[in-house]
Amino acid sequence: MMQFAQTAASGGFAVNETGGQALLSAIRNMRDGIALIQSDWAFANRNIPLGQSHGANVMTKVDTDVGQDDQGFMPMLTRLMESLEAAEQGINDAMRNYQAMEEQGAARQQSI
Amino acid sequence: MAVSAAVTSCATSTAGQPLPEGDVGGTSTSRPSANPSSRPTTRPQTGGSPLADLDPCALLTASAKATLGITAAGERRKILDTRLCQWKVRGPKDTYILGVGLLDKAGIDDIPSGVPIEQLPNIGDHQAVRSKEAGGTTPCAVILGVTNSSRVELQATAGTDVDKACELAMDMAKLVEPELP
Numbered sequence: 001m002m003q004f005a006q007t008a009a010s011g012g013f014a015v016n017e018t019g020g021q022a023l024l025s026a027i028r029n030m031r032d033g034i035a036l037i038q039s040d041w042a043f044a045n046r047n048i049p050l051g052q053s054h055g056a057n058v059m060t061k062v063d064t065d066v067g068q069d070d071q072g073f074m075p076m077l078t079r080l081m082e083s084l085e086a087a088e089q090g091i092n093d094a095m096r097n098y099q100a101m102e103e104q105g106a107a108r109q110q111s112i
Numbered sequence: 113m114a115v116s117a118a119v120t121s122c123a124t125s126t127a128g129q130p131l132p133e134g135d136v137g138g139t140s141t142s143r144p145s146a147n148p149s150s151r152p153t154t155r156p157q158t159g160g161s162p163l164a165d166l167d168p169c170a171l172l173t174a175s176a177k178a179t180l181g182i183t184a185a186g187e188r189r190k191i192l193d194t195r196l197c198q199w200k201v202r203g204p205k206d207t208y209i210l211g212v213g214l215l216d217k218a219g220i221d222d223i224p225s226g227v228p229i230e231q232l233p234n235i236g237d238h239q240a241v242r243s244k245e246a247g248g249t250t251p252c253a254v255i256l257g258v259t260n261s262s263r264v265e266l267q268a269t270a271g272t273d274v275d276k277a278c279e280l281a282m283d284m285a286k287l288v289e290p291e292l293p
Contacts, residue, residue, distance in 0.1 A: 031206065031271065032200070035206070035207060035208075035209045035251075039267060042251045042253065043192075043211065044191050046224065046253070078250075
């Protein structure tokens with residue numbers, strides 16, 4: 001997704017306003033959904049009701065690791081969120097590219 | 113993530129204290145408080161939880177909501193034992209998810225040991241800690257102790273901006289604290 005954002009930033013592709021806004025809206029909805037999952041998980045993670053036995057203490061730690069270690073659910077969600085932010089930036093750049101192309105085209109027609 | 117460690121740990125016996133879920137707060141064996149000197153600000157519980165009759169959506173007053181930019185009604189939910197009110201606030205870049213959670217049967221010392229917490233100076237009359245996710249990712253929560261076995265959690269998400277999330281959580285904590293018993 002970083003490559004996508006870099007290509008857009010360097011003028012590699014363009015998208016018109018209507019298409020760009022539709023894509024931005026979809027990305028925003030996805031990001032909102034991820035934020036809700038992150039919020040729910042964090043509330044649950046502080047309140048895992050397994051009791052106070054030794055086994056429960058071990059399992060509480062395991063449950064936390066499943067969510068938080070490098071390959072865990074939460075870091076993956078964070079990486080997805082970062083990718084969506086990069087995609088958003090790329091689409092904004094691509095919309096600016098389209099606008100610049102339109103202006104160049106209009107200027108060329110006037111000069112003919 | 114060491115699943116095998118969890119399985120093999122059953123090979124040796126270690127004394128424990130199995131308790132039903134509802135008794136978690138009474139005889140906590142979780143990690144000691146990071147700052148014992150601040151403990152007196154969470155009062156020993158007598159009788160029922162002082163949070164039992166509180167509505168999490170009512171803890172933010174109208175002026176507090178205005179300060180935080182909340183315009184829509186909160187959504188009441190329950191996540192495990194946490195009674196929660198949640199609001200969405202449209203920011204310039206991200207949608208912030210703001211939540212107020214009440215725990216009637218678990219205090220600050222009952223937070224599982226795997227959850228990273230950081231001691232904060234007291235907020236008003238209440239002990240305060242902050243919890244960020246491992247790796248410093250969002251969300252960020254400021255947690256206020258009410259009694260040894262009850263707490264209030266103020267949590268915010270702000271996309272990938274953990275500093276903004278912590279700022280929002282702290283703002284909520286300062287606004288909610290005067291409303292707490």
